Amino acid sequence: MPELTENTKELRIVGFLCNWCSYGGADTAGVGRFIQPTDLRIIRLPCSGRVNPLFIIKALMSGADGVLVSGCHPRDCHYAEGNFYARRRLEVFKHLLPVLGIDRRRFEYTWVSASEGPRWQKVVTDFTAQIHALGPAKFFADAPELDFLKAGEGVMQP
Amino acid sequence: MKIGVFICHCGSNIAATVDVLKVVESAKSMPEVVYAVNSMYTCSEPGQQAIEEAIKERGLTGVVVASCTPRMHEPTFRRTVERAGLNRYMFEMANIREHVSWVGKDKAANTAKAVDLVRMAVEKLRLDKVLIPKFIPATRKVLVIGGGVAGIQAALDCAEGGMDVVMVESEPSIGGKMSKLDKTFPTVDCSSCVLGPRMVDVAQNERIELHAYSEIASISGYVGNFDVTIRKKATYVDWDKCTGCGLCTEKCPSKKSYDRFNEGMGETTAINIPFPQAIPKKATITAASCRLLSGGKCGVCAKICTSQAVDYTQKDREITVKVGAVVAATGYDLMDWTVYGEYGAGRYPDVITSLQYERLLSASGPTGGHIRRPSDGREPKEVVFIQCVGSRDPSVGRPYCSGFCCMYTAKQAILTKDHIPDSRSYVFYMDIRSPGKGYDEFTRRAQEEYKAQYIRGRVSTVYPKGDKLVVKGVDTLVGEQVELEADLVVLAVGGEASQNAPKLAEKLRISYDGYGFFMEGHPKLKPVETNTAGVYLAGSCQGLKDIPSSVAQGSAAAAKVLGLLSKDKLESDPQTAGVDVKRCVGCRKCINVCPFGAIREVDMRGQIKAEVIEAVCQGCGLCTATCPQGAVQLSHFTDNQVLAEVEALCQS
Numbered sequence: 065m066p067e068l069t070e071n072t073k074e075l076r077i078v079g080f081l082c083n084w085c086s087y088g089g090a091d092t093a094g095v096g097r098f099i100q101p102t103d104l105r106i107i108r109l110p111c112s113g114r115v116n117p118l119f120i121i122k123a124l125m126s127g128a129d130g131v132l133v134s135g136c137h138p139r140d141c142h143y144a145e146g147n148f149y150a151r152r153r154l155e156v157f158k159h160l161l162p163v164l165g166i167d168r169r170r171f172e173y174t175w176v177s178a179s180e181g182p183r184w185q186k187v188v189t190d191f192t193a194q195i196h197a198l199g200p201a202k203f204f205a206d207a208p209e210l211d212f213l214k215a216g217e218g219v220m221q222p
Numbered sequence: 223m224k225i226g227v228f229i230c231h232c233g234s235n236i237a238a239t240v241d242v243l244k245v246v247e248s249a250k251s252m253p254e255v256v257y258a259v260n261s262m263y264t265c266s267e268p269g270q271q272a273i274e275e276a277i278k279e280r281g282l283t284g285v286v287v288a289s290c291t292p293r294m295h296e297p298t299f300r301r302t303v304e305r306a307g308l309n310r311y312m313f314e315m316a317n318i319r320e321h322v323s324w325v326g327k328d329k330a331a332n333t334a335k336a337v338d339l340v341r342m343a344v345e346k347l348r349l350d351k352v353l354i355p356k357f358i359p360a361t362r363k364v365l366v367i368g369g370g371v372a373g374i375q376a377a378l379d380c381a382e383g384g385m386d387v388v389m390v391e392s393e394p395s396i397g398g399k400m401s402k403l404d405k406t407f408p409t410v411d412c413s414s415c416v417l418g419p420r421m422v423d424v425a426q427n428e429r430i431e432l433h434a435y436s437e438i439a440s441i442s443g444y445v446g447n448f449d450v451t452i453r454k455k456a457t458y459v460d461w462d463k464c465t466g467c468g469l470c471t472e473k474c475p476s477k478k479s480y481d482r483f484n485e486g487m488g489e490t491t492a493i494n495i496p497f498p499q500a501i502p503k504k505a506t507i508t509a510a511s512c513r514l515l516s517g518g519k520c521g522v523c524a525k526i527c528t529s530q531a532v533d534y535t536q537k538d539r540e541i542t543v544k545v546g547a548v549v550a551a552t553g554y555d556l557m558d559w560t561v562y563g564e565y566g567a568g569r570y571p572d573v574i575t576s577l578q579y580e581r582l583l584s585a586s587g588p589t590g591g592h593i594r595r596p597s598d599g600r601e602p603k604e605v606v607f608i609q610c611v612g613s614r615d616p617s618v619g620r621p622y623c624s625g626f627c628c629m630y631t632a633k634q635a636i637l638t639k640d641h642i643p644d645s646r647s648y649v650f651y652m653d654i655r656s657p658g659k660g661y662d663e664f665t666r667r668a669q670e671e672y673k674a675q676y677i678r679g680r681v682s683t684v685y686p687k688g689d690k691l692v693v694k695g696v697d698t699l700v701g702e703q704v705e706l707e708a709d710l711v712v713l714a715v716g717g718e719a720s721q722n723a724p725k726l727a728e729k730l731r732i733s734y735d736g737y738g739f740f741m742e743g744h745p746k747l748k749p750v751e752t753n754t755a756g757v758y759l760a761g762s763c764q765g766l767k768d769i770p771s772s773v774a775q776g777s778a779a780a781a782k783v784l785g786l787l788s789k790d791k792l793e794s795d796p797q798t799a800g801v802d803v804k805r806c807v808g809c810r811k812c813i814n815v816c817p818f819g820a821i822r823e824v825d826m827r828g829q830i831k832a833e834v835i836e837a838v839c840q841g842c843g844l845c846t847a848t849c850p851q852g853a854v855q856l857s858h859f860t861d862n863q864v865l866a867e868v869e870a871l872c873q874s
Contacts, residue, residue: 074331078871083293084753085733091291094320102331105338106321107867108292109859114843119864126872139728142754143842144817153847178753179735185325 075129075195079106080115082147085136088178098185101192104132111135112173113146117157124166130195133173134187140177147175169198223348226257226282227340228273229318230264230289236323241333245288245318248337252344256280264289270302277306284308284350286343288316288336294744309352311796311858314343338871345870349863353796358837360446360792361546363388364783367438367726370398371769372761373551374420375776376783380549381429383784388543389424390452391434392722393482395500397421398553402483404583404591406769407633408664414499414586421501431543434502437722439540441729444818444840445756446546446792456536458507458515459493463531466503468495470523470532479511481588485578487596488588493523493532498586505531547756547783550740551776552726554717554762557612557620565608565713566684571597572691573684573711576607576630583637593641595710598689602709605638606693607631607649608681613716614652622737624716626768628655631714632665635674647674648706650681650695658768677704684711717766730757739765750779758782797858798839799846805853806831812845812854821845821854 081087087108093100109115112135120131133154135147154173161168172191176184227249231237242260249258257280261269264287276282285303289295292315300310316339326332362385366377369391377387389396400406401421403413424430439451474491481488483496492511495503505523513520514534524532559575560568567573572595574582585591595602609631613624628651635647649668654676656662668674681695693706719738727734732752733741740763743751750758758779761772786792799821801812808830813821820838824831832854834845843856852861 074334076872078868087291088293088733088753091293091317091320094291094324097324099327100325102322102326102328102335105335105342105871106317107342107864107871108317109843109864110856111842111844114847114856114859116847116861116864118861119868122865123868123872126869128868128872136733140733142731143840143844144731146817146842146844149815149844149848177735178733179741 074103075192075200076127077104077130077132077192077195078123078128079104079132079134080109080112080119081106081133082112082114082135082142083108083110084142085140085178086112086134086176086184089134089176089180089184092178092181093184096181098181100185100188103192103195104188111141111143111146112150113141113143115150115154117153120157120171121164124170124201127201129198129201130170130191132171132187132191134176135173137175137177167198169194170201223254223283224256224281225252225254225284225286225344225347226273226276226280227252227255227259227286227288227344228264229258229260229340230269230287231260231262232289232319232323233263236289236319239323239326239329239332240318240336241329244333245336245340249340249344252341254348255344257282265295265298270299273299273302274306277303277308282308284312284314284347286314286316286340286347288318288340288343290319291317291321311353312347312350314347314350316340316343341870342867345866346863349860349866350858353857355793355796356836357791358446358794359790360787361544362386362787362790363543363545364547364549364787365390365448365450365543365545366549366551368398368551368553368761368763369393369396369424369432369434370551370553370761370772371400371417371420372553372772372776373398373549374417374424375773376549376551376760376780377430378420378423378427379777379780380783381427383780385429385784385787387430388450388452388545389430389432390436390438391432392437393496394435394457394504394506395496395502396424396432396434397499397501399577400769401497401499402485402577402580402584404580404585404587405633405637407629408658408660410633410636418499421499425501432502435506438726438729441548444838445786448545448548448756449542450545451540451542453538453540456509456538457504458509458512458532458534458536459505460531460533460536461502461504463529464504465529465531466495466505467528468505469526469528470505471495473522473526475520475522476511476513479508484581484588485575487574487578487581507532546787547758548730549758549760549779549783550726550730550732550763551760551779552720552723552763554766555720556715557618557718559611559713559715561618562611562713564683565611565681565711566686566691567611567713570684570686570691570711571595572709573713575713575715576627576634577715579634579712583634583641591641593638600709601642603642603645604706604708605645605647605710605712606691606706606708607635607647607712607714608693609649609651609714611713611715612718620716620718622766623655624766625655626766627714627716628665629658629661629768632656632668632674634712635668636672639672639674647672648708649674649676651676651678652680658770679704717762720763723763730754732757739763750775750782756786794837795841796836797841797856798836799834799841799843799854799856801832801834802853802855803831805851807851807853808832809850811848811850815844815848817842817844
């Protein structure tokens with residue numbers, strides 16, 4: 065597990081977690097005292113399917129350095145199929161991020177169940193390390209002119 | 223709005239790694255916050271009283287508590303604010319324990335994080351609206367899945383309480399694992415004498431509708447109103463006509479069918495009744511072994527049956543029932559013991575599982591209660607028991623203790639001596655775990671009174687030598703290698719979650735852990751509840767446990783069901799979606815996306831509009847994320863509220 069150095073300045077990471085699995089998983093990690101980096105702040109939602117990509121854009125444009133969405137494992141959704149919608153939406157959304165000039169490594173989505181405390185610790189630690197490796201997000205005002213072809217690399221072809 | 227913020231120390235749980243006073247100071251400058259204070263234990267009586275007093279004295283209209291996870295105490299504090307006259311939904315929590323103090327080492331970083339979480343809660347609360355719960359009708363009927371001892375207890379207790387029960391059992395008879403046992407520890411009383419009458423009670427109780435040899439095809443709906451489809455598997459025998467006389471089982475020419483009830487220790491006929499005390503006592507044909515059903519010529523059972531019950535054309539059929547609550551009591555399976563090649567598991571006929579041994583001990587078993595070696599039918603004199611086969615062994619992915627093996631091994635050692643007085647028993651163990659009433663005394667009796675020789679150590683290998691089995695192991699207390707010549711080796715095979723548990727969990731929309739055991743709502747405070755309202759757990763499906771604990775959980779689950787359905791109407795959670803008709807363009811996207819069919823189309827002056835059926839809405843918010851107009855909003859999780867939280871976090 066990559067260890068962050070003590071003096072690393074905290075970055076701003078927003079987490080959108082479903083109440084039933086991942087929020088519970090984060091609780092389980094807490095109960096087990098699975099130490100994690102402190103950068104992430106969690107917003108509790110009923111379901112990963114409640115995540116509107118707008119929330120993620122809003123966070124990234126307002127100065128967040130990374131956004132993490134976590135829900136129930138596929139087929140294990142508390143609302144039967146919410147995470148299937150999340151998976152479709154977020155996978156497409158991830159590919160659109162470069163068009164907006166945002167490095168798509170700043171956004172991840174994953175699945176953590178309520179019993180997976182150790183897995184939550186790993187998800188947080190790895191994602192935080194990934195964001196630290198990218199460094200603080202640039203302010204939008206400082207962003208260079210959009211080079212569409214370059215920015216569009218990796219975007220799904222129709 | 224006048225907001226009060228209460229920051230909990232939780233003793234030292236939060237205060238040790240979060241500067242609580244600093245969080246209080248920061249909270250005071252947050253928008254619309256008129257009062258902020260710290261509290262040693264906010265959930266304690268004085269802690270809750272302080273909230274009530276502050277609401278009354280300072281005229282607070284909204285409350286934020288920063289303490290533990292809302293999954294634990296949100297209902298507690300909602301009641302607190304309600305007692306002081308506030309609407310219970312004018313309340314938000316910041317989780318600064320599980321998500322902050324317990325997972326971060328750096329006090330300054332933790333404090334900053336706690337301040338952020340409080341700010342997010344305040345911003346969310348500012349947009350909260352008063353919500354009033356509605357009442358929904360409930361079906362006063364419960365579905366019990368699994369007819370083992372836990373399910374039987376739950377069903378009988380529910381029926382006793384005046385509740386109608388539908389019990390579904392996958393095997394042809396109820397009784398579960400307990401019905402296969404010869405005796406039970408620590409009383410050594412006959413298992414079927416304890417369980418048998420309870421099984422009869424199930425059959426005779428007018429309130430209990432039993433579906434054996436059936437499984438759950440699907441479950442939809444929600445607390446109070448579940449729609450269940452039960453698949454009744456084809457038995458090829460009309461159970462309404464079958465009298466259970468057993469004539470067919472005597473005449474069936476296909477006598478080499480695997481005997482599931484006897485764990486393969488004997489063979490049975492293609493048409494059979496699993497055991498004499500079976501409930502329901504009806505015959506079932508195993509299609510794979512039946513000569514006629516596998517394409518040959520036969521039809522003996524149909525000819526011999528005096529009530530014309532045999533029907534070779536029978537097909538699986540499905541029935542539907544409406545219930546208000548569900549108890550899952552699906553039990554466990556034995557782990558696959560053949561992974562232990564070093565013990566000769568599955569290769570040598572005289573290396574058997576403890577459950578197989580149980581069938582050899584049982585008077586209704588294949589040997590009529592005489593212990594005979596499977597290989598040559600000889601009575602064994604030297605019996606070696608190996609404990610922790612598939613328990614406490616991370617190398618086979620079973621690091622947990624199965625909990626009951628130490629006890630049943632001691633019982634089997636005692637019974638061996640009872641059956642064969644000149645026999646000698648040896649038990650290889652890792653530790654003796656016997657923390658129950660009269661349990662430790664029992665394992666001591668096995669050693670002292672019945673002279674079972676307990677050897678602390680593992681076995682490295684078992685191999686045949688002549689008609690004996692050589693067991694090589696170590697005695698770690700003496701520090702010596704041990705070599706024994708055994709007639710019979712009994713492996714105390716551990717339990718694991720039943721194979722179909724994850725599939726059922728997905729149908730019930732409940733969680734399960736990495737091993738497949740169902741997750742309880744809270745490890746301490748909600749041991750038989752799940753996080754899905756109206757679904758309860760009993761017995762080993764939640765985690766391995768012995769008979770008394772399974773029965774206790776069965777009763778506990780029944781008490782929960784009776785409590786839940788004691789009223790005709792249930793209070794519904796008002797945190798549901800609602801439609802702004804001015805914004806709705808009638809695109810029907812929300813109707814298509816809703817997993818519960820909770821949104822319908824209405825005609826409003828010639829225009830199509832969506833309308834939420836509040837009693838059906840479960841509050842997932844899929845519609846809110848889907849609506850292109852932002853017309854459907856989930857109360858307390860509106861777009862504006864989530865964005866306010868994002869804003870609060872990113873602008874700080």
